[in-house]
Amino acid sequence: MEQLKLKDLYDGFRNPQTIKALKRLLDKEAKKLNTKINIMEVCGGHTHTIMKYGINQLLPENIEFIHGPGCPVCVMPKERIDHAYLLSLQENVILVTLGDMIKVPGSRGSLQDARSKGADVRFVYSPLDTIKIANENKDKKIIFFAIGFETTTPMTAALLEHVIKNKIDNIYFHINHITVPEPMRVLLDNQDCKIDAFIGPSHVSVITGSKIYEEFVTEYNKPVVVAGFEPVDVMQSILSLVKQFNENKCELEIEYSRAVSYDGNLAAQKLNDKYFIKAEHFRWRGLGDIPNSALKLKDEYAFLDAELIYKDILPNEEIDDHKLCICGDIMRGVAKPNDCKVFGKACKPSSPLGSCMVSSEGACSAYYKYGNLL
Amino acid sequence: MKTITLAHGNGGQENNELISKIFYKAFENEILAKSEDAAIIQDGTLAFSTDSFTVSPIEFPGADIGKLAVCGTCNDLAMMGAKPKYLTCSVIIEEGFEVETLKRIVASMKKELEVNGAIVVSGDTKVVPRGSVDKIFINTTGIGQIQQKGISSNNIQEEDMILVSNSIGKHGATIFASREGIDFSTSLKSDCASLWPVVKKLIDSGIKIRALRDATRGGVSAVLNEWAKQSNICIEIEEEKIPVCDEVNGICELLGFEALSLANEGTFVMAISKDEVQKALKVLKEIDTSKEAQIIGKASTLHREKVVLNTAWGTQRFIDLPTGELLPRIC
Ligand code: SF4
Ligand code: SF4
Numbered sequence: 219m220e221q222l223k224l225k226d227l228y229d230g231f232r233n234p235q236t237i238k239a240l241k242r243l244l245d246k247e248a249k250k251l252n253t254k255i256n257i258m259e260v261c262g263g264h265t266h267t268i269m270k271y272g273i274n275q276l277l278p279e280n281i282e283f284i285h286g287p288g289c290p291v292c293v294m295p296k297e298r299i300d301h302a303y304l305l306s307l308q309e310n311v312i313l314v315t316l317g318d319m320i321k322v323p324g325s326r327g328s329l330q331d332a333r334s335k336g337a338d339v340r341f342v343y344s345p346l347d348t349i350k351i352a353n354e355n356k357d358k359k360i361i362f363f364a365i366g367f368e369t370t371t372p373m374t375a376a377l378l379e380h381v382i383k384n385k386i387d388n389i390y391f392h393i394n395h396i397t398v399p400e401p402m403r404v405l406l407d408n409q410d411c412k413i414d415a416f417i418g419p420s421h422v423s424v425i426t427g428s429k430i431y432e433e434f435v436t437e438y439n440k441p442v443v444v445a446g447f448e449p450v451d452v453m454q455s456i457l458s459l460v461k462q463f464n465e466n467k468c469e470l471e472i473e474y475s476r477a478v479s480y481d482g483n484l485a486a487q488k489l490n491d492k493y494f495i496k497a498e499h500f501r502w503r504g505l506g507d508i509p510n511s512a513l514k515l516k517d518e519y520a521f522l523d524a525e526l527i528y529k530d531i532l533p534n535e536e537i538d539d540h541k542l543c544i545c546g547d548i549m550r551g552v553a554k555p556n557d558c559k560v561f562g563k564a565c566k567p568s569s570p571l572g573s574c575m576v577s578s579e580g581a582c583s584a585y586y587k588y589g590n591l592l
Numbered sequence: 593m594k595t596i597t598l599a600h601g602n603g604g605q606e607n608n609e610l611i612s613k614i615f616y617k618a619f620e621n622e623i624l625a626k627s628e629d630a631a632i633i634q635d636g637t638l639a640f641s642t643d644s645f646t647v648s649p650i651e652f653p654g655a656d657i658g659k660l661a662v663c664g665t666c667n668d669l670a671m672m673g674a675k676p677k678y679l680t681c682s683v684i685i686e687e688g689f690e691v692e693t694l695k696r697i698v699a700s701m702k703k704e705l706e707v708n709g710a711i712v713v714s715g716d717t718k719v720v721p722r723g724s725v726d727k728i729f730i731n732t733t734g735i736g737q738i739q740q741k742g743i744s745s746n747n748i749q750e751e752d753m754i755l756v757s758n759s760i761g762k763h764g765a766t767i768f769a770s771r772e773g774i775d776f777s778t779s780l781k782s783d784c785a786s787l788w789p790v791v792k793k794l795i796d797s798g799i800k801i802r803a804l805r806d807a808t809r810g811g812v813s814a815v816l817n818e819w820a821k822q823s824n825i826c827i828e829i830e831e832e833k834i835p836v837c838d839e840v841n842g843i844c845e846l847l848g849f850e851a852l853s854l855a856n857e858g859t860f861v862m863a864i865s866k867d868e869v870q871k872a873l874k875v876l877k878e879i880d881t882s883k884e885a886q887i888i889g890k891a892s893t894l895h896r897e898k899v900v901l902n903t904a905w906g907t908q909r910f911i912d913l914p915t916g917e918l919l920p921r922i923c
Contacts, residue, residue, distance in 0.1 A: 234832070234904035241905070272907025317848075321599075334595040343847070449905075568599070568606050578848060589898075589910035 231448030248278035261419030262289030262579025284551035291577035299324030372486035400511035420474035427482025504546030639674035654781030658697035674736030682716035748823035759835035764854030785858030829889030
């Protein structure tokens with residue numbers, strides 16, 4: 219088999235000389251600015267790039283990052299984590315989900331806790347790996363707890379397609395797919411909004427195209443650059459944004475042109491539309507109820523919907539977060555993790571009070587993990 | 593902590609907490625409190641260590657659970673400057689296990705014992721009903737004779753240099769790749785190897801080793817964090833200098849891991865006075881299992897008890913103990 223060379227994907231994008239050169243350009247460009255600008259990186263992946271590579275330490279004084287709500291784990295409300303927890307403890311059920319969902323605390327505990335109580339919880343790298351688990355456990359019900367933004371939705375859709383085409387009768391779905399533009403709108407409509415520009419997540423736009431951000435440029439007058447996740451990508455994107463300000467422009471740009479187009483992946487979009495429609499409501503943790511910001515299964519697939527099948531055991535009332543946790547403010551960009559009183563003290567990755575501390579894309583986790591040496 | 597979760601066995605923060613709050617508290621004594629790779633007993637003449645091995649899959653590119661079980665304990669002894677001499681071996685086997693596989697595992701144990709010049713002098717075998725263990729668990733305990741005294745993670749001094757003996761993360765990455773069927777890395781192999789031959793050569797060359805530790809679970813970042821705490825110094829490492837092979841970088845990219853936190857089974861970290869570092873590097877490079885050795889940083893007083901990573905473009909960050917289970921990121 220031909221070897222996949224991942225190296226080629228990132229090699230040039232961590233080049234120290236390029237990063238230093240970009241810093242010099244950025245310093246020069248920032249001197250011309252007549253105001254301070256706050257750039258929101260919508261996505262937790264970017265927050266981590268920024269902290270991990272110390273990009274925040276390279277910024278001129280008049281440019282600041284505000285961290286956004288773009289982490290599917292962080293924004294998952296407790297009651298839905300409880301759903302996963304309760305489902306996993308049902309007899310004859312194997313609950314399958316992605317990565318760090320396992321660590322996030324609901325009101326009854328995390329999936330990790332459920333597992334230590336005997337629940338069969340598994341994580342997969344790709345939703346399609348669920349098929350193998352279902353094949354090996356024909357006597358069990360496999361529930362796929364689907365999470366993620368537009369990035370991961372087509373993979374869930376692909377699993378649905380496979381299940382239906384091959385008449386697999388022991389895989390069910392609990393859908394928690396959410397979408398990026400709606401919460402962005404909510405942030406901008408807020409009185410205290412300090413956001414001047416956005417860096418948009420490239421992973422999402424590989425699927426959706428950059429077009430989903432058009433409205434922020436035309437209606438809200440906020441420039442957007444769709445950026446990759448490497449240090450060079452982020453530096454380059456900030457530079458583009460600052461240039462826009464200096465040239466009095468407001469545009470939608472694609473920095474990550476190696477994979478993103480304006481229209482995105484149409485086949486993936488079509489697959490999504492085949493199985494999902496917008497859910498009327500989704501209560502975002504920390505941001506509250508945002509209409510039309512999530513997806514649900516179309517009615518004709520109700521027979522696969524674990525949320526309906528198990529509705530008698532799944533509570534629906536809202537569960538508040540720990541009262542000291544300020545994740546909501548952090549995700550709205552009005553506070554930073556170290557503004558939280560319990561950050562690094564009562565709240566640590568091994569004993570989290572909020573999911574921002576556990577999710578590998580959460581802002582609190584990034585601050586805790588990489589520290590802030592400046 | 594109400595129940596034990598998998599995170600408690602990760603070699604990182606939760607693991608430390610479990611050990612210190614339950615075991616150290618109950619067994620408290622001077623030797624244990626040193627928290628070294630192996631206990632130093634008999635007036636500093638003997639090193640004594642034990643380890644249990646569970647791994648899935650039990651055979652993987654570069655090694656199997658048998659080789660791992662011998663290397664693991666012998667390496668713990670070697671890391672205290674001790675020559676591995678006597679091992680015990682006890683095995684818990686799940687009903688239904690194939691005899692052919694067992695023979696292969698034992699043969700690879702035998703081979704590795706020879707590399708170390710050690711022998712198994714006592715053992716035990718238990719067979720348990722299907723489902724009680726995952727295929728096979730092996731415990732080895734070993735005694736070694738100390739050849740150089742005073743190697744300790746409590747004595748690292750300012751300006752000491754920090755080396756790694758090999759490119760890092762290969763064992764962890766191999767296990768992940770073979771467990772998850774990620775087969776883009778046909779050439780990736782575990783670094784599993786016996787370290788006594790390398791350590792012997794360092795000692796024979798008259799090099800005075802300050803601290804030595806094999807970077808197993810928790811990887812290089814766990815070792816450096818422990819050292820920084822135990823010796824009350826800052827360890828500063830240079831990102832550019834850390835040897836990581838392309839395949840390991842690839843897996844880290846794909847799954848969102850850091851090579852510094854991935855397990856190694858034949859790679860150690862060494863602290864050594866700066867006067868001796870070039871000589872040590874030369875010795876390491878002459879031996880196959882450590883030919884990728886590099887100086888990765890030094891001890892300083894910048895942020896005591898912390899490990900700081902300097903990037904090639906002039907920024908800094910802390911390297912923390914890994915926490916939780918290693919789980920891949922969502923996207
Ligand atoms: S799911 Fe997508 S948008 Fe969210 S943190 Fe990950 S990469 Fe960013
Ligand atoms: S530090 Fe913990 S409690 Fe505070 S905002 Fe972050 S997750 Fe919430």
